[in-house]
Amino acid sequence: MGKGVWPFVMAGLGLALLAWGSTWGLAFAPREAYMGEVQRIMYVHVPTAWNAMLVLTFAFACALVSLLRGGWRWDARLEAAIEAGVVLSGLVCIQGSIWARPTWGVWWDWDPRLTTTAVLLFAFGGILALRQFVDDPVKRAVWSSVAVVIAYVDVPLVYFSVRWWNSLHQLQSTPETVSRAFHWPLRINAFGVLFLLIGLVELRARLAFLRREAESAPPPPVRVAEALGGVR
Amino acid sequence: MNGASAGVIQGGWEFVVAAYVASAVILLGYAFSVFWRYRRARSRRDTAL
Numbered sequence: 001m002g003k004g005v006w007p008f009v010m011a012g013l014g015l016a017l018l019a020w021g022s023t024w025g026l027a028f029a030p031r032e033a034y035m036g037e038v039q040r041i042m043y044v045h046v047p048t049a050w051n052a053m054l055v056l057t058f059a060f061a062c063a064l065v066s067l068l069r070g071g072w073r074w075d076a077r078l079e080a081a082i083e084a085g086v087v088l089s090g091l092v093c094i095q096g097s098i099w100a101r102p103t104w105g106v107w108w109d110w111d112p113r114l115t116t117t118a119v120l121l122f123a124f125g126g127i128l129a130l131r132q133f134v135d136d137p138v139k140r141a142v143w144s145s146v147a148v149v150i151a152y153v154d155v156p157l158v159y160f161s162v163r164w165w166n167s168l169h170q171l172q173s174t175p176e177t178v179s180r181a182f183h184w185p186l187r188i189n190a191f192g193v194l195f196l197l198i199g200l201v202e203l204r205a206r207l208a209f210l211r212r213e214a215e216s217a218p219p220p221p222v223r224v225a226e227a228l229g230g231v232r
Numbered sequence: 233m234n235g236a237s238a239g240v241i242q243g244g245w246e247f248v249v250a251a252y253v254a255s256a257v258i259l260l261g262y263a264f265s266v267f268w269r270y271r272r273a274r275s276r277r278d279t280a281l
Contacts, residue, residue: 011263022252026252034240034241035241035244036241036242036244037241037243037244037248038241038244040248041247041248041251044251044252044255045251048255087258087262090258091254091255091258091259094254094258095251095255098247098250098251098254099247099251101247102241102244102247193259196259200262200263200266203266203267203270204266207269207273210270210273210274210276210277211273213277214273214277214280
């Protein structure tokens, strides 16, 4: 197996684990005593939230390394991690909203956990947009790294918001707060999202690096026919 | 009484299905988008070489 194939294998393994964990969660796990069937959303919502925070922590580490040591590979990893973090944060908001409707009676509430998560989504989405608008690759790398270091302050706020403030959202789900019957589908899906994420972040980083190479490549030679307005 | 216990959410499968469908669409859609953009960038690079 070639060295370049491993991200595809990781992504495939992640999807297989997600299919297994979701089937278990939907068909075989018991219904929860108070939330009933709706609690099954936890098996996709919680792993998505964990991995969103994890990949944004990786983005923070990439930003620090990029600022302190430089190197285009770290900048490419930074771009990949931000994009994956934005996708997962958006998905967490959608899943949470679907869960909120039957349990809280509303699709959305400006509760501390939801508000800090929305801030996270817009902050990192803004950084991704910033990268599209800056043409100079050096400025793009430095500015987005600094912005990620600043925006990362919101990640611990998201995590601790349910402890620090009076929140509608329940406390974090951990093996200590979740009954044993619910552990396996939750863990399998957590590893499923993680493996999928590792594969996609690696591929997305390679893509960012290829684009960076194309930016620094010398312009292609001008063909005489094209220069004179002829047909290609 | 209709047999439902107080404080217990009845039904709700439509929300469960919606959450799983949204997750599948977004995760698979993003995975496909990354694969597709990566393949396109590689073929462009190979063409340029």
